[in-house]
Amino acid sequence: MNRIFSAFTAILLTLSLTACGATKDNTAAPADDPSAAASQDVTVRIGLTGTFNEDIWAPAAEELAQEGIHLEFVQFSNFSLPNDALNSGDIDLNAFQHHAFLENEIANYGYDITAIGDTYVVAMNVYSDKINDLSELKDGDKIAIPNDATNEGRALKLLESAGILELDPAAGASPTIADITGYQVQVEFVEVDANLVYSTLPDVTLAVINGNYALDSGLTADEALYKESDYTDNSYFGLIAARTEDAENPVYLRIVEAYQSQKTIDIFNNEFAGFFLPAWELDIG
Structure with a gap:
């Protein structure tokens, strides 16, 4: 590998x-x-x-x-x-x-x-070096996501499916942080290039990482706290x-x-x- x-x-x-x-x-x-x-x-x-x-x-x-x-x-x-x-x-x-x-x-x-x-x-999955379950996420925690339009939107939709936030349905396939309409937990976002999200793991609570970069960094799908699984389009x-x-x-x-x-x-x-x-x-x- x-x-x-x-x-x-x-x-x-x-x-x-x-x-x-x-x-x-x-x-x-x-x-x-x-x-x-x-x-x-x-x-x-x-x-x-x-x-x-x-x-x-x-x-x-x-x-x-x-x-x-x-x-x-x-x-x-x-x-x-x-x-x-x-x-x-x-x-x-x-x-x-x-x-x-x-x-x-x-x-x-x-x-x-x-x-x-x-x-x-x-698959784009959610990883953490700090918590073992999404239920441990608390107000003020930071989440790293890719900063390009489509991968950021994909990350936000994944976090929505995980129950962390809610998005404006009108935002379509590529929502932005501005399209967030509510939070289950009041988190903060760290936006970086997709290939650098893994490197932020020591400094954030969660990182939403594209599968190719997760593989390149030695992560496995089984280590993810939350996995992308369903595709509607x-x-x-x-x-x-x-x-x-x-x-x-x-x-x-x-x-x-x-x-x-x-x-x-x-x-x-x-x-x-x-x-x-x-x-x-x-x-x-």
């Missing part, structure tokens, strides 16, 4: 990328037959955040290479970068975000990109994104097909038990 996650916060690779050949060279096959997509060798650059994703992608990459589709992974150290790189053409696809994050990015920056397939859901489903003009590219659709396989599910089960679920197989209710 340490091998998988030790490089999760890798430094952003310098992008010296040329124009994407996949879209131009692989348009002959019909879009409804992605398995027939590759007419010749092609390299597709995929933006990721965290080297553990390369382990997840390994079976698909091996299978696709036999068909002449070669995946090149470009690592980014910050969530703010891969969509800009995709939109500008520096990479061909990215696979690092969930639907709520993508929608927020499009609204804020006008990116002309779209989801072409789902990947996984990583796909807001927090991870996805593979492409530029909108390339959404029907047969090579890209074939990549989605290869990823959404039992071999990928086996990696989720064997390496990420308790955190990762195949989003493409989940029922929303």
Whole structure:
């Protein structure tokens, strides 16, 4: 597990990328037959955040290479970068975000990109070094949450489901602290970058940590005081994104097909038990 996650916060690779050949060279096959997509060798650059994703992608990459589709992974150290790189053409696809994050990015920056397939859901859970049960939470206690719009909203909705606070229903999938309408316990919030929430554990009573960062920090799902478990929509489903003009590219659709396989599910089960679920197989209710 340490091998998988030790490089999760890798430094952003310098992008010296040329124009994407996949879209131009692989348009002959019909879009409804992605398995027939590759007419010749092609390299597709995929933006990721965290080297553990390369382990997840390994079976698909091996299978696709036999068909002449070669995946090149470009690592980014910050969530703010891969969509800009995709939109500008520096990479061909990215696979690092969930639907709520993508929608927020499009609204804020006008990116002309779209989801072409789902990947996984990583649970966001509540951890503590100070208490053993949420009933021990008291007025004045501090809770650390991610400071970006979608993950903060997700954290607040999780705390609402735990009975700690109430949110304005009109706030939707990404509420803010301003949307809190009531507290069961009058807590204070510490807002930090999502990848830094774990480091605040010694200084706060609770920390709401994204599953990937919890894993990177050596935490397990079983250690959580409260777990995310129900999904009423796909807001927090991870996805593979492409530029909108390339959404029907047969090579890209074939990549989605290869990823959404039992071999990928086996990696989720064997390496990420308790955190990762195949989003493409989940029922929303």
